[in-house]
Amino acid sequence: MTRARALTELEGAVLGVIRAKGPCTPYAVRREFQASTTPYWRVSAGAIYPLVARLTRERLIRAVRPTGDARGGTLYALTPAGGRALLRWLGPPLTPLTVGAPPDPLRTRVGFLGLLSPAARTAFLDEAADTLRRQLAELAAVADGAPIDPFERLARRGSYLAMETRLTWILEVRKALGVPIG
Amino acid sequence: MTRARALTELEGAVLGVIRAKGPCTPYAVRREFQASTTPYWRVSAGAIYPLVARLTRERLIRAVRPTGDARGGTLYALTPAGGRALLRWLGPPLTPLTVGAPPDPLRTRVGFLGLLSPAARTAFLDEAADTLRRQLAELAAVADGAPIDPFERLARRGSYLAMETRLTWILEVRKALGVPIG
DNA sequence: ACAGCCATGTAATCGGTTACATGATTGG
DNA sequence: CCAATCATGTAACCGATTACATGGCTGT
Numbered sequence: 001m002t003r004a005r006a007l008t009e010l011e012g013a014v015l016g017v018i019r020a021k022g023p024c025t026p027y028a029v030r031r032e033f034q035a036s037t038t039p040y041w042r043v044s045a046g047a048i049y050p051l052v053a054r055l056t057r058e059r060l061i062r063a064v065r066p067t068g069d070a071r072g073g074t075l076y077a078l079t080p081a082g083g084r085a086l087l088r089w090l091g092p093p094l095t096p097l098t099v100g101a102p103p104d105p106l107r108t109r110v111g112f113l114g115l116l117s118p119a120a121r122t123a124f125l126d127e128a129a130d131t132l133r134r135q136l137a138e139l140a141a142v143a144d145g146a147p148i149d150p151f152e153r154l155a156r157r158g159s160y161l162a163m164e165t166r167l168t169w170i171l172e173v174r175k176a177l178g179v180p181i182g
Numbered sequence: 183m184t185r186a187r188a189l190t191e192l193e194g195a196v197l198g199v200i201r202a203k204g205p206c207t208p209y210a211v212r213r214e215f216q217a218s219t220t221p222y223w224r225v226s227a228g229a230i231y232p233l234v235a236r237l238t239r240e241r242l243i244r245a246v247r248p249t250g251d252a253r254g255g256t257l258y259a260l261t262p263a264g265g266r267a268l269l270r271w272l273g274p275p276l277t278p279l280t281v282g283a284p285p286d287p288l289r290t291r292v293g294f295l296g297l298l299s300p301a302a303r304t305a306f307l308d309e310a311a312d313t314l315r316r317q318l319a320e321l322a323a324v325a326d327g328a329p330i331d332p333f334e335r336l337a338r339r340g341s342y343l344a345m346e347t348r349l350t351w352i353l354e355v356r357k358a359l360g361v362p363i364g
Numbered sequence: 365a366c367a368g369c370c371a372t373g374t375a376a377t378c379g380g381t382t383a384c385a386t387g388a389t390t391g392g
Numbered sequence: 393c394c395a396a397t398c399a400t401g402t403a404a405c406c407g408a409t410t411a412c413a414t415g416g417c418t419g420t
């Protein structure tokens with residue numbers, strides 16, 4: 001009984017997608033991630049195919065049948081071991097890295113805002129606020145008329161709330177620094 | 183004039199720390215990150231020393247003097263090119279990846295909560311809520327009596343707000359799923 | 365004095381990105 | 393029909409992690 005290694009975030013999420021959507025090609029999994037609202041999940045071809053090969057080698061997924069078309073694609077599904085690995089990754093229990101404050105490049109930069117001239121600081125904060133407002137509008141638009149799974153909906157709600165909080169925080173920062181009317 | 187490559191988040195933040203604190207040893211920079219409130223910035227020895235070597239090779243930082251003790255440490259400071267690289271990394275302008283929704287492993291998992299049994303789901307959400315509450319208390323405690331830079335304070339405030347929002351969101355999820363009294 | 369931590373590194377490995385290659389499919 | 397895009401991969405590289413090695417420093 002060789003100890004099961006911990007899955008990466010991407011591996012766990014890929015298992016989750018395959019489990020939730022049924023047998024998938026690697027490409028279909030990739031599209032699923034690209035459709036997500038966070039730009040973080042880019043999932044290049046160079047990531048997904050080796051990842052699928054890895055999970056197959058470890059018997060967490062297996063090829064169930066070819067797609068049928070002439071491109072030679074293959075549909076993969078979870079094995080029982082894959083299902084167990086998914087549940088272990090998903091939790092409970094939750095790891096500190098899962099629950100702890102996620103990284104935020106915008107927040108990192110605000111910590112160094114003292115290094116900018118007042119003018120550049122204003123430009124930074126104004127651009128941040130504008131972009132956040134635009135992205136919030138997009139998120140709201142996507143939410144309307146999207147016939148999606150309730151759990152995916154809750155996750156997107158979390159994303160929306162996070163963005164909203166970032167915007168109010170940026171406005172608070174601007175006020176705290178006494179930035180002239182934005 | 184060879185084109186300057188883009189800096190990674192870690193490289194940019196390291197330049198920022200050195201600029202803000204004055205000449206530092208690599209180890210001192212590392213401690214600075216470990217003291218941050220997000221568990222994401224672990225900055226192993228195997229990351230920081232090669233990174234410092236890289237930035238030195240590219241003339242963005244330079245060794246200014248030895249620490250003096252017998253351990254052979256070296257203090258590094260920014261070069262003028264390093265200062266410019268820092269400002270380019272910091273922005274404005276801001277990239278979509280900087281402003282866009284940051285990744286959140288908790289949010290990712292909530293999207294797959296449908297795969298858990300109701301009991302496991304309750305356990306997941308209760309554990310998440312408990313941990314978030316505990317971490318919020320810690321963050322508040324740290325905030326009191328911390329004589330820090332105003333910009334670092336604003337960044338921590340952002341971290342606190344983000345955690346607070348995640349907690350209220352988790353409670354909302356629990357209510358939406360009709361979880362029996364937590 | 366010496367156990368345990370501090371500080372400075374190095375080597376192997378790993379998971380991901382970018383860039384490229386190739387053939388199937390589709391829209392005008 | 394042919395250009396653009398879809399779909400399936402591969403190769404080279406890169407930045408980070410884990411694990412290890414070494415020696416200085418410090419508290420009891």
